[in-house]
Amino acid sequence: MSKNYKLQNILFCDNDRLEAYWEMFFKSSRPVYDRENKTIVLGAGQVIDFCTYFNSISLLKWKTYTYAEKLILRLRVKGEMEILLTGYEKKDTQYIRKVLRRAKISAEEAQEICLEYPENNLMLAGFEIHTHGICVIYSGEYITEIEEDQMRHVSLHLCTTTFKKEDYILPNIQLLKETVLAGNDSLAENLWIHVVDNGRTLPAEEIETEHVMVHPNLNVGGAGGFTRGMLEAMDHKEKPTHVLLMDDDVMILPESLIRTYNLLKIIRPEYEHHFISGAMLFYEEMNFLYEDVGFMDHEGTYGPLKDRVDTRKIEDVLRCEEMIHEPKNAYAGWWYCCIPMEFVRKDNLPLPVFVRGDDVEYSLRNKAKFITLSGICIWHMGFTNKFNGAMEFYQVHRNTLMLQAASGVCQNADIMTRIRKLVRVNLLRFNYDGAELLLDAVEDYMKGYKFFMKNQGEKLLKEKSQKNEKMEPLSNFPEAPTKVYSVYAQDLPRKSLETFLYRITYNGHLWPEKWLKKGTVPIAYDWYYTPHRYFFRKRLLAVNPHLKMGAYREMDKKRFFELFNRERKLFSRYKKIHVRLEKEYRDHRKEFTSESFWRKYLEMDK
Numbered sequence: 001m002s003k004n005y006k007l008q009n010i011l012f013c014d015n016d017r018l019e020a021y022w023e024m025f026f027k028s029s030r031p032v033y034d035r036e037n038k039t040i041v042l043g044a045g046q047v048i049d050f051c052t053y054f055n056s057i058s059l060l061k062w063k064t065y066t067y068a069e070k071l072i073l074r075l076r077v078k079g080e081m082e083i084l085l086t087g088y089e090k091k092d093t094q095y096i097r098k099v100l101r102r103a104k105i106s107a108e109e110a111q112e113i114c115l116e117y118p119e120n121n122l123m124l125a126g127f128e129i130h131t132h133g134i135c136v137i138y139s140g141e142y143i144t145e146i147e148e149d150q151m152r153h154v155s156l157h158l159c160t161t162t163f164k165k166e167d168y169i170l171p172n173i174q175l176l177k178e179t180v181l182a183g184n185d186s187l188a189e190n191l192w193i194h195v196v197d198n199g200r201t202l203p204a205e206e207i208e209t210e211h212v213m214v215h216p217n218l219n220v221g222g223a224g225g226f227t228r229g230m231l232e233a234m235d236h237k238e239k240p241t242h243v244l245l246m247d248d249d250v251m252i253l254p255e256s257l258i259r260t261y262n263l264l265k266i267i268r269p270e271y272e273h274h275f276i277s278g279a280m281l282f283y284e285e286m287n288f289l290y291e292d293v294g295f296m297d298h299e300g301t302y303g304p305l306k307d308r309v310d311t312r313k314i315e316d317v318l319r320c321e322e323m324i325h326e327p328k329n330a331y332a333g334w335w336y337c338c339i340p341m342e343f344v345r346k347d348n349l350p351l352p353v354f355v356r357g358d359d360v361e362y363s364l365r366n367k368a369k370f371i372t373l374s375g376i377c378i379w380h381m382g383f384t385n386k387f388n389g390a391m392e393f394y395q396v397h398r399n400t401l402m403l404q405a406a407s408g409v410c411q412n413a414d415i416m417t418r419i420r421k422l423v424r425v426n427l428l429r430f431n432y433d434g435a436e437l438l439l440d441a442v443e444d445y446m447k448g449y450k451f452f453m454k455n456q457g458e459k460l461l462k463e464k465s466q467k468n469e470k471m472e473p474l475s476n477f478p479e480a481p482t483k484v485y486s487v488y489a490q491d492l493p494r495k496s497l498e499t500f501l502y503r504i505t506y507n508g509h510l511w512p513e514k515w516l517k518k519g520t521v522p523i524a525y526d527w528y529y530t531p532h533r534y535f536f537r538k539r540l541l542a543v544n545p546h547l548k549m550g551a552y553r554e555m556d557k558k559r560f561f562e563l564f565n566r567e568r569k570l571f572s573r574y575k576k577i578h579v580r581l582e583k584e585y586r587d588h589r590k591e592f593t594s595e596s597f598w599r600k601y602l603e604m605d606k
Helices: 017-024 059-065 166-178 186-190 221-235 254-265 314-321 358-365 389-407 415-428 432-445 449-453 457-465 484-488 496-504 557-587 595-601
Strands: 002-009 032-034 039-042 047-049 072-091 094-116 124-131 135-147 156-162 191-197 212-216 242-247 250-252 275-277 279-282 288-291 294-296 302-304 336-340 377-380 521-524 539-544 549-554
Touching: 002 254, 059 124, 072 314, 094 135, 094 314, 124 135, 124 314, 156 166, 156 221, 156 254, 166 191, 166 212, 166 250, 166 254, 186 191, 186 254, 191 221, 212 221, 221 242, 221 358, 221 457, 221 595, 242 250, 242 254, 242 377, 250 254, 254 275, 254 336, 288 302, 358 389, 389 415, 389 432, 389 457, 389 557, 415 432, 415 557, 432 457, 432 557, 484 521
Parallel strands: 156 191, 156 242, 191 212, 279 377, 521 539
Antiparallel strands: 002 135, 032 039, 039 135, 047 124, 072 094, 072 124, 072 135, 242 336, 250 377, 275 336, 279 288, 294 302, 539 549
């Protein structure tokens, strides 16, 4: 026997911060949101297009991954209007807009209407409303018809780990309490929230309910926090079918959990082993989607699988929706990642890397495949200006070497060549601390598997953070550029002689100082490499244009030779021991990822 089943809600853009980005919800013109009655009001003669990032439905994906064969639009409305059922299909390289059905509605009082989409080949489906008078929309949703035996039980355990970020985590918990946990549906009954408190500062007695648990924890980083959450979920009386890992410093959308749960309830058996990978959008520019699935390339660089997506543009949304072939080294970020319990086992826990790389390794070790869906997302705080030397140079490269050795993943990536290139680049642009952090990463990796068995992540990160560039407001620097983003301008071509001298003298480190240029040149503070700007300078101004901060970098020949000699000795020793070292890591990987190791590491039995 079939029954109506909700896939996703129509969203009204009732979040204060999202109001400036209303085109993620509606196109053509903007409706008025009535906060008191929680409705949207449309004036006469308006055309509102709901085929947008949040209010379209990924029809091809729902048909592929679940038993949702039929699509029905259900709205509760009042007024004179015409509703168009629309969508987009792909032919060759073009996205073609289709109008599948038109329906005229005349409702003097609030009325529920259901409009079924005709058979179609749409990637994305949506609808438009053309008003002939003042109209009100009370609610809306996309539904389908499902047989009882096509539905499965889902127990969703959300695990989030936090360290003294009450400004983020407390509002998120409260929002979930007021929305999904306050409902009278099966999600409210089957959602369990584990808050792992690495800072031990949360007021547990004010937070905890039957469905919300706080677990005081050591400060063991994201990897240790999420592992604690996994263990607590596995030991819970309501056994999970899935664990949802989510960062704490994010802005969440309750609808993301609703769509995740509704998909899992009717997922086809051939896709029940997939991870659901939520998209990360920028908190500072909320319409831009940065990543929903990432990958590591052959050079060892992490990045998004898709180009940046402007969710206000339907062509970008459609491009993001395409079901593309995932490369070998694809992974899901743990800002929002839903994992089936067949992978979350007490003999298959994350590696103890503190932060960075734990999500990458876990995806790759488990040969994960991914489902992404429009509207399953979070906004990450501070991501656009988050470059941090201790993280990017030390943590990332140390952990990548470790996960590559321990789990045998990313074997096509030459991490050591990447590190050596970065050491050289940072010496050439006088970022001696950055070069030192890279060498620290290699040295600590070479200490072997026992180094990672000690709970010293917090101590090490504090220590390495002392080597981060100390930046001041740009107003303190007379050489600061008026147009701060000009430091990312395309570099000018160098003359052949300049290139030759730059290389053989290590940008003047092996050159008489009297022949070096005296002027200070502004450069990008992060990865951006512009050798023409550095050439034979004695001083550079590293600029963070996002935060309007800067720091001088002075040529220091003594420091250069110390690091240059350290690098040569370090890599000479690495060549001699790397085969034995990799075997040791690989032989101890099962120990690292076991319950017994983690319970001791987390001091859970004390």
